[in-house]
Amino acid sequence: MRPTREISRSPEPSGIGAFLSTTLGRLLVSIFVPAITFLVLYQVFIFLRDTQIPQWITAIIAILWGVGGVLALFTLSNYLIEQLGPTWRRRLIPFVFVGPALAILTWYLVLPTIRSFIASLYDARGINFVGLDNYIYAFTSQEMLQSYRNNFLFWMIFGTGMSVGFGLLIAVLVDRTHPVFETVCKALIFMPMVISGVGASVIWKFIYEYRPTGSTQIGLLNGIITALGFESQGWLLMQPWNNLFLVIIMVWLQTGYSMVILSAAIKGIPSDLLEAGRIDGANEFQIFRSIILPSIQGTLITVTTTIILFTLKIFDIVQSMTGGNFGTQVIANVQFVQLFRQVNNGRAAAIAIILLLAVLPVMYYNLRQFNKQTEAFR
Known part of the structure; x- marks a missing residue:
């Protein structure tokens, strides 16, 4: 059996100065670069929303830009995280990939739920506080x-x-x-x-359609039962x-x-x-x-x-x-x-x-x- 040879790795620089110049600097870059990229993507979507070009062209550009932009965002974020030391890499990778999903979930589900609960305690126009009156009605x-x-x-x-x-x-x-x-x-x-x-x-609707007996029946069920000699029925009224x-x-x-x-x-x-x-x-x-x-x-x-x-x-x-x-x-x-x-x-x-x-x-x-x-x- 051939002995395995360990690959020597250069030790990470130590000291406060090295920490500030390497790990902390990379950490800041890893946070701000994806944030800037996200803002660029957001501004492009705002532009596409307000532009006057034909909608089908806007839709195609939005799909391509959305898929490509998200791919670029995650690729860039992953590359920057890989440049950090093993400790910070292990800590930040879950946030890089799960963080956007959690942010979207919070923005589109958690916050609207909180706003809906607050709105449920007010009157029809959201001006006067009515407590649990709306729940009593419900x-x-x-x-x-x-x-x-x-x-x-x-x-x-x-x-x-x-x-x-x-x-x-x-x-x-x-x-x-x-x-x-x-x-x-x-x-x-x-x-x-x-x-x-x-x-x-x-x-x-074409199956349950009702017309009085003697009229031309376009509903399948009433067409069958009238052909058998029965009265047509208003199925959705019963x-x-x-x-x-x-x-x-x-x-x-x-x-x-x-x-x-x-x-x-x-x-x-x-x-x-x-x-x-x-x-x-x-x-x-x-x-x-x-x-x-x-x-x-x-x-x-x-x-x-x-x-x-x-x-x-x-x-x-x-x-x-x-x-x-x-x-x-x-x-x-x-x-x-x-x-x-x-x-x-x-x-x-x-x-x-x-x-x-x-x-x-x-x-x-x-x-x-x-x-x-x-x-x-x-």
Whole structure:
């Protein structure tokens, strides 16, 4: 065995003068150069915002400048940090790469949250302090109570349950089919995911469209039932069932997401484990209950909590289909109405804080599950 030869490194200069001339100087450069670069990037974006050139040219320049500028900023910052001594390098590298993300998160999330909470303690115009009056409204008004019922009962329970249930069922079934058929089925079921909530609402408006019996029916459902000799129905006027009809749109959008994620988790189960269950005499339902479900439990929880977050913030489908009328009001739509139609900033801010508090526990639980899965793969 050949002895390894240590590479001699020149010792770092010592003393106060050397410290000031090397480490401290490099530290200042490492702070000010990225700051100056960031200011240059910011000024260019301000120029692009206020310029009179065509918008498509501005968009292209902004994309190229944004991507290239961020890349240059991080490359320069990393180079400057590498010039420091090992101690300062180890201390500053996390701040260089995580610092901008934390700064953006603070500026666009933490500060607006604080401002919203302060605004929720004032009246509609933000002049007079009203204390908790806006929160009392949020927990006592009929409109808000109806929105809580719809959000938690229809959207969160039924919507999440159907999205995850159908996704899991399809994932299990297509996993047993021919690969070509499996690919085609997954592509067709996942396709609605690329459609926005507003786009999906436009499509489903033509399904639920109501016209009196005897008129030409352009709605798919009423066209079918009138052809069978029944009366046409105002599907979006039938309280409280109209909430379920709106939930079906979300299920149509989210089933593909849950199917793809759960299908990937099912394929990760060792085939030897499934074969061992069959050899022991277990039928397919017992294998599903005792092997598949426990194996994908973490993924199943993650998918469920992700869709719950979506249902708590649901807005576009309700606003596009009914505007919150006919007993279909939801929390986010009440906030929209208070802010943009009633121009009541205090109530809108209070509803925003309540919605944030409702979402935070689910987000925290989702992050914990993600961390557990990450640690399991280490």
